[in-house]
Amino acid sequence: MNKRNGIAVLGVLAACMQTAQAVDIKAGDWTVSVGGIVNAYYTYVDCSGGQVGGLALGGQALGCGGKEQRTTIGNGLLPNGLIASAASTQGGYDIKALIGIYAATATDSAIAQNSTVDVRQAYFTFGNAGIGTFKLGRDYGIFGANAILNDMTLVGAGAPVQATQRGRVTLGHIGAGYAYLGNYGQITWSTPKMASGLSIDVGVMNPVNDTPILAGAAYSSDTTPQFQAQASMSAGALKGWIGAKTQRFEAAARGTPDLTLRAIEAGLLYKAGANGVLLNVQRGTGLGILSDADQGRVRTTHYLAQGTHQATDKLKLGLSYGHSENSDATAGTRGLKSNANVTLGAYYALNSAITLVAEGGQTRSTAFIGGRDKMNGVSLGGIIFF
Numbered sequence: 001m002n003k004r005n006g007i008a009v010l011g012v013l014a015a016c017m018q019t020a021q022a023v024d025i026k027a028g029d030w031t032v033s034v035g036g037i038v039n040a041y042y043t044y045v046d047c048s049g050g051q052v053g054g055l056a057l058g059g060q061a062l063g064c065g066g067k068e069q070r071t072t073i074g075n076g077l078l079p080n081g082l083i084a085s086a087a088s089t090q091g092g093y094d095i096k097a098l099i100g101i102y103a104a105t106a107t108d109s110a111i112a113q114n115s116t117v118d119v120r121q122a123y124f125t126f127g128n129a130g131i132g133t134f135k136l137g138r139d140y141g142i143f144g145a146n147a148i149l150n151d152m153t154l155v156g157a158g159a160p161v162q163a164t165q166r167g168r169v170t171l172g173h174i175g176a177g178y179a180y181l182g183n184y185g186q187i188t189w190s191t192p193k194m195a196s197g198l199s200i201d202v203g204v205m206n207p208v209n210d211t212p213i214l215a216g217a218a219y220s221s222d223t224t225p226q227f228q229a230q231a232s233m234s235a236g237a238l239k240g241w242i243g244a245k246t247q248r249f250e251a252a253a254r255g256t257p258d259l260t261l262r263a264i265e266a267g268l269l270y271k272a273g274a275n276g277v278l279l280n281v282q283r284g285t286g287l288g289i290l291s292d293a294d295q296g297r298v299r300t301t302h303y304l305a306q307g308t309h310q311a312t313d314k315l316k317l318g319l320s321y322g323h324s325e326n327s328d329a330t331a332g333t334r335g336l337k338s339n340a341n342v343t344l345g346a347y348y349a350l351n352s353a354i355t356l357v358a359e360g361g362q363t364r365s366t367a368f369i370g371g372r373d374k375m376n377g378v379s380l381g382g383i384i385f386f
Contacts (some may be wrong), residue, residue, distance in 0.1 A: 074106025177322020
């Protein structure tokens with residue numbers, strides 16, 4: 001699909017789109033576009049250790065789905081999706097509406113209905129060159145967008161965590177390099193394009209509850225919305241960004257202090273010729289390993305380093321390393337100190353629509369008391385954008 005339709009298909013994930021063809025229908029002043037994405041990967045993992053609790057992605061419980069070894073044929077980091085959008089220019093404003101419906105490939109049953117859908121996106125935008133662009137509805141967050149957007153494993157699997165791949169997706173470097181950017185009801189504003197290369201995005205997000213994976217919720221959303229902001233600067237082959245987000249959470253238990261999520265992010269992307277480098281750091285209290293406040297009141301640091309090389313017109317090679325670490329052994333961490341993942345990948349553009357992928361990597365988790373878990377994994381498959 002062309003660039004415009006790529007943005008329509010996955011919003012913040014549009015940069016991963018290949019040059020394929022979507023269906024555009026002209027109807028009066030409107031252009032209706034229908035596109036989508038389908039992918040499947042054979043993943044095999046082998047886990048050892050079983051000594052780390054909490055969100056240990058390298059352990060048997062999550063990494064191998066409760067087993068020592070496991071195989072899944074399912075989605076990579078991206079789900080399958082069908083996305084429809086409509087765009088027009090009216091009254092001096094460029095306007096667009098988009099709805100994206102997503103579904104998983106793998107389940108644990110060959111006869112049960114695979115009918116669970118995930119409506120990650122449903123929003124409309126309006127704006128022009130003078131006022132910028134306003135967005136209202138449900139979409140991906142601003143904070144963390146550049147990390148996942150430029151992660152080479154976005155079109156692959158990254159860490160092939162089995163506990164999430166069946167019925168959903170793998171994690172890429174989520175939880176081992178960066179926190180998930182999330183999906184929020186939101187009202188956001190993006191500045192017009194500036195000659196200096198500077199762009200600013202600010203958003204008011206619907207406040208969310210904490211999202212602990214292994215325990216019940218300890219906090220609920222307050223009356224104060226979540227705020228996110230990002231400033232980006234592009235200059236030739238270099239792009240840099242800084243971002244922040246914050247939200248106040250109310251404690252569920254009486255006597256427990258409330259929690260304020262405060263997180264910052266900085267990163268840069270350098271592309272010169274056939275080579276590319278990505279560096280990104282996130283740090284904050286309540287930031288979580290996977291998502292907002294999923295471990296309660298603990299300071300977490302994520303960083304991602306990646307290098308890619310376009311070996312031929314069709315073949316890209318890459319090596320990425322991500323690390324996520326908790327600063328203190330609070331109750332919410334359940335003893336988890338860190339997750340780390342290294343992935344070596346090869347990405348072959350079979351044609352303008354299909355990319356074939358081969359990845360191999362290792363995910364390690366460590367505990368504050370010294371235990372270590374390890375997951376070795378391979379992923380083979382492909383993805384199509386239409």
